[in-house]
Amino acid sequence: MRQTPTRRAGTRHAAPIALALAAAVAGTLLTGAPSAPASAATVDEPASRFTLAVLPDTQFYSRYADSNFEPDYGTNPFKVQTQWLAENADELNLAFTTHLGDVVDQVGVDRQWQVADEAMSVLEDAGSSYSILAGNHDVRDSTSTRYDDEYDLENEPFLRYFGPERDSQQGTFGGADPTGMNRYHVFEAEGQQFLVLALSWRASDATLAWANQVIEEHPTLPVILTSHDIVAPGSDGVSAVTSGYGERLWNGLIADNDQIFLTLNGHFHGSSVLQRTNSAGNTVTQVLIDYQMAYEGGNGYLSIFEFDLTNEVIDVATVSPWVAAKPADRLTSYDVPVLDGPSQRFSFDLAGRFDGFAPDFGPGTGALPSLSERAIDLVSEGFDGVPPAQDVAAGNPDDYVDVEGTLAHWQISGETGVLDEGGRIEDIAGDSDLVRATIAESGSAAAQPEDVTIEDDAYPYSPSAQSVCFDNSDNQAGRFSYLTTAPDAAVNDADLSNGYTIETFVKLDADWDVDVNSWSKALVRSGNRSQIEGMPWSQWDYTASPAALGISNLREFQWTEVGVDATKGDKTNWSGEIMVDTWSHVAIVNDPETAETTMYVNGAPVLRTAQDTIGMSFNEGMPWIIGSDWVDDAATNGWHGCVGETRIVDHPIGPGEWLTARPDLSAFGVTASPADELPAADAVALLAGTGTPRANVTIDGLDVSAVVTDDGTWTLEVPTTLLTEGANQLALTQGFGERRSEAVEVTIRVAMSGEPAPTTSEPEPSDTASPAPTATQVPLPGNGNDGGRDGEAGGLTPTDGGIVWPTLAVALLALAGGGALLALRHRAARAGRSN
Incomplete structure (x- = not known):
């Protein structure tokens, strides 16, 4: 099997859905059923x-x-x-x-x-x-x-x-x-x-x-x-x-x-x-x-x-x-x-x-x-078995690997039902939104408003649980609808000469019919390849778009493309037979190092690859469309089924970065938590740590949360009003929806009612200037660091110069760099306390 280079380390994707053997359908019998194998x-x-x-x-x-x-x-x-x-x-x-x-x-x-x-x-x-x-x-x-x-x-x-x-x-x-x-x-x-x-x-x-x-x-x-x-x-x-x-x-x-x-x-x-x-x-x-x-x-x-x-x-x-x-x-x-x-x-x-x-x-x-x-x-004999499937359902729509070089990411979301003409699908990676073309501008006199709907239906390992579905498509009757990027969308003129990865999730409708639905397209980079310089004449698809993903009369996925060197003509990939009413994840990866385009269906590379091809040619200013083909400078042959979220990346990536992969949640830690006991009322403990960008950090049982920033850090405020007096053992996790990391525990102590929080007296005057404040990293439970009390998370300690921590919270945060250490804010009046 070809191994596509990846920009980041990742695990092999091995979808458990048995579509690679979908052609091996199990027959039933008209008469006299055969029995199970011998006893x-x-x-x-x-x-x-x-x-x-x-x-x-x-x-x-x-x-x-x-x-x-x-x-x-x-x-x-x-x-x-x-x-x-x-x-x-x-x-x-x-x-x-x-x-x-x-x-x-x-x-x-x-x-x-x-x-x-x-x-x-x-x-x-x-x-x-x-x-x-x-x-x-x-x-x-x-x-x-x-x-x-x-x-x-x-x-x-x-x-x-x-x-x-x-x-x-x-x-x-x-x-x-x-x-x-x-x-x-x-x-x-x-x-x-x-x-x-x-x-x-x-x-x-x-x-x-x-x-x-x-x-x-x-x-x-x-x-x-x-x-x-x-x-x-x-x-x-x-x-x-x-x-x-x-x-x-x-x-x-x-x-x-x-x-x-x-x-x-x-x-x-x-x-x-x-x-x-x-x-x-x-x-x-x-x-x-x-x-x-x-x-x-x-x-x-x-x-x-x-x-x-x-x-x-x-x-x-x-x-x-x-x-x-x-x-x-x-x-x-x-x-x-x-x-x-x-x-x-x-x-x-x-x-x-x-x-x-x-x-x-x-x-x-x-x-x-x-x-x-x-x-x-x-x-x-001697066969150790196949690699275990590593598919994990997404916890929420954010539960995907964010890939640098993503040009467009159309994640289907919205109220279910008819997508009105002019209705929008957001590009969550940029500003190349998709819009449903009006019936008038589509060129399909037979199309109806109800032909395009948003449905709560998707491939089981797609981050988005929704899809856009195209019904009643009929090539013979000229009935079709489609979504399109705007004429000035940035992705229209995207340079894919360094290779690309295009992912989408597609399903053929249960009543797909070869006579009226074959040779339709799900995703197209529209245009006219005959107008691309150097494009040779071809008996087939000479005026078709530069690139398109569709379905053949034999229910095979076909990817057709014109590479950067248009003189080589179009190149095609073909899958095996695709079952109707069944979701497929399709990843199309062009790798300039091998000069090949490989189509993966549910994680498996198809046999018939496109060779001697690098990148993709395009016609300037022409939109990407979902839901129909584009041939002879007009839309035609509508997709009869559903299309899920779709992403375009400007270089080849492997399974570890596909939309079916999940971000790693194991690198989660708490790097700062309060070392001192907090007052019983009107105080806020600031926790800080590291995590997976875009993951949500929560504490079990408390209604507080934070989002991990792009630099992999987070800070979280915990009001003492949410805590109990004495030691509070808190379990923190990061994750996406229901998919959570292993918990990290910290202890926060809250003073008993009527008892003042401990303070530190002013240091004795000294002829020697105090050293600049320094911070000590918070020792986590069980890490062997003696900086914390027995049974506690440990914490920051005052500097050797005797400067009291609460009054220097902000300064220490700045010195720690980007909020990675805790801060303690008192909202109550500090009358009578030593500073």
Whole structure:
């Protein structure tokens, strides 16, 4: 993982919200739910067992091997996966491995195919058989209506790198269809044979006929169908449904072939399980596995299907050998070696499933304990765990790290409800306030006043508990609203040539719709990049703004920017898939030292970074806007959801200074408190100390407080009318709202009623001038300093020259420098007292 330089020391931010694995959604089932993993008794009981390994979409591993994975980790997840399978084949009694397609991300880039070639060669060198198929990223024309018998086969890189002649070197290879894009294998394990059908992207009618013929020629073999597209997560992101193409496969191949008991596919972002009943009345278990849009392009996760022939069950585990292999200092809270979601670790029944076509099917002679549990043990052994999450909820809106170089900080606050046209969001760092553009000036004839509201809703670790929400946004209807800085706002022309950090909190509305809400923007530095000197022509976004954060049609965050050197064109960052109705913290950090812009989502860096870019170009006098895009010199494409507080800093900063970090409260101390007993009435004790700037200093049980100044000091007045006679043990803390420091205790003594406060008599005249007054630092409780009475906080003492302290309070404060020492003020008349 890239480490962004910070200007101050800070702790690693590791958000506990599981958005980095949001794509790994847990599926529910339409019929016949699978069970939880096998019980401990079954796990420990020897049985006839073997495993099938499943490699989901590896496209980003192939694409970013050289630019990201090797430089940052020294390894590539794809190759680590195959090495782990090869090294542990005996331990897992691994019979076969399947690849579900999208081997590469960009079909025309040879280097990506070479990376995939190197990874899969590891299995070949180890004599471990596998099948592989082409996904939509692996063919030159992936149009859904273009089938495999229409491809220009001589120009398909998949056939050049993974053609049937390569498969034929494996002992399991059974044959290929006339296109060569589709193959089948027969592997043997525990005395039984299984047929694997690997169908590439968009099987034609001819291919389906070939597949049916293959099954017909092997009438007693259980069949595992692998293809890139079969089932998908439902619209709720949880349930499982058959895709349109999957329905084609169901009707043309699966339903009427009882031998097909299991289907495996990738393509759709997430994981889910669907069980359907075929024409013979038997269950077909269909599993989606695809983690490419999760953290690190999938973070090396693969699935282990353990076939327990004795107990007639399949136990599934999802593990990442790459997580286990990462250097410890690279781990984040998203790095867990085992996924435990219901569609990631589960079991399903095979009892009697093959009776209709293989009545003699049964267990072999093996006697092995659970192999899925062994896989879990293998990736977990020696893994010390991820760093603990260090997220702490803010105590109040001031509970953030104040960063030097902050150009604007828009913290949402105000009465909930409609934000009127012209309504203002304050810039708490300067004078670049945001104002809601009037409907007339926005250019949206469809917008309504109620479309923008202030809500008590925010990311849980945002200092502000409120957000501004944009409802009813509709790209097709041209309905949008936005907030804008004034034309003369200082932040408009901010120079970000030394890098920057932009933070915001955003949420997509629960009813976000791809047809009307995609390609909308949350935050934009408005303008027209085509007017920036040196900007090259581009087919995409040529007249868009210099920089913008938005959401794609695949629900990915996109950050697009034009760097200081506009001749390099725009650079983009892309996140994984973002869930609706869920808050995200987005930090975009441009670091001139690495010439990279990194996007962090909930603390995790996204895989697809912008490279060879420094700073940001801009059009002079153009405002920053929140809530819509700005293209062709006009607002458009409104954000459908909420935006929380947002901050712009003129240099790169790390997690320890982000808005999700909390100021350190540990450096709190009392440096001065009264040493003498105070009169019982009308006196004020002044306490002083050090603390965290902007923190509030309070005393438990007393209605007094002070704010720590920017230089880290504070003074606090305590009237004796709030105290009791005798010794008062006071507990002081600093903090922000309910988030408080450890208490520091001091003792203040108040004279008993009717007893005069102690005084010190005038010193005897001396021929020698008294030395200048000096002050003694207050010893705190238990610090070993004998300057205080037993059980007291200690205190300042009179000078050696005999000058009485109360009369020199102000002088001593001045000498102490900035009020760090106490002062004692008497409001009562001092008649009869010695001065």
